[in-house]
Amino acid sequence: MLDQLLPAVAAALVARAAGGSLAGLARPIRWWPLGLLAIGVELGVVQLPGVPWLHWVWAAALGAVFVVVLRNLWSERGLAWSLAALGIGLNLLVILANDGYMPVTQAGLEQTGQLTEVSDGVFRRDVLIDDTTRLPWLADIFADPTWVPHPVVTSVGDRILIAGLAVWAFSSVYAARRRRAVLESVLAG
Amino acid sequence: MQKINFTTIKAALMGLTILAMALAGSAGARWS
Numbered sequence: 001m002l003d004q005l006l007p008a009v010a011a012a013l014v015a016r017a018a019g020g021s022l023a024g025l026a027r028p029i030r031w032w033p034l035g036l037l038a039i040g041v042e043l044g045v046v047q048l049p050g051v052p053w054l055h056w057v058w059a060a061a062l063g064a065v066f067v068v069v070l071r072n073l074w075s076e077r078g079l080a081w082s083l084a085a086l087g088i089g090l091n092l093l094v095i096l097a098n099d100g101y102m103p104v105t106q107a108g109l110e111q112t113g114q115l116t117e118v119s120d121g122v123f124r125r126d127v128l129i130d131d132t133t134r135l136p137w138l139a140d141i142f143a144d145p146t147w148v149p150h151p152v153v154t155s156v157g158d159r160i161l162i163a164g165l166a167v168w169a170f171s172s173v174y175a176a177r178r179r180r181a182v183l184e185s186v187l188a189g
Numbered sequence: 190m191q192k193i194n195f196t197t198i199k200a201a202l203m204g205l206t207i208l209a210m211a212l213a214g215s216a217g218a219r220w221s
Contacts, residue, residue, distance in 0.1 A: 005208055023200050025203055025207075026199040028203070069210070154215070162211065
C-alpha cells in the first residue's frame with residue numbers, strides 16, 4: 001500500500017532538492033486529529049470479521065476524511081486540497097452509489113493476489129463489479145503491476161487524491177525555502 | 190537535556206496526518 005504514497009514522498013524530496021525545507025511540512029492542517037482518527041478506525045475495522053454493517057463504519061471514516069479535506073479547502077482554496085477533495089469525493093460517490101461498498105474488478109483482484117482473501121470471510125470494503133454496479137468507471141479498475149511489493153487496485157479518485165497529496169507535499173516543502181535560506185545565513189554568522 | 194524541537198515534532202505530525210489521510214481516503218488501499 002505504501003507505494004501509493006511514493007508520489008508525495010518524491011515530491012517532497014524534489015522540493016527539498018530545489019531549496020525547500022522539510023520543516024515546511026509543519027504547515028497546519030485544520031481538524032487533523034479527525035484525519036488521524038479516521039485511519040485508526042479503518043485500521044481497526046479491517047481486523048474484524050465481516051458483519052453486515054461494518055462497511056458503513058469504514059465508509060463513515062472515509063466521510064470524516066472528506067470533511068477534514070473540505071475544511072482545509074475552505075481555508076486555503078489551493079490546488080492540493082481541491083484535488084484531494086475531488087479524489088475522495090469521487091470515491092465516496094461510487095461507494096454510496098453501491099450500498100457502501102467499493103466495486104472492484106475480478107481481474108484486478110486476481111492480478112494483485114487478493115482473490116484468496118475474499119473467501120477468507122474477513123471484512124471486505126469492496127465488492128466485485130457486475131451488471132448491477134453503478135458508476136463502474138469510478139470503481140477500483142486500475143491494478144498495480146505485479147512487480148510492485150504490495151499491489152493494490154486503485155480508482156480514478158485514488159489517483160486524483162494521490163496527485164493532490166503530492167502537490168501538497170511539494171508546495172509545503174518548497175514554500176519553506178526562504179525560511180531555510182535565512183536560517184542558514186544566520187547560522188553561517 | 191536537549192531542548193525538544195517542536196517544529197520538527199509538528200512537521201512529523203502533520204506529515205503523518207497527510208499520509209494517514211492519503212491511506213484513509215484512498216478506497217483502493219489495503220493494510221495487509
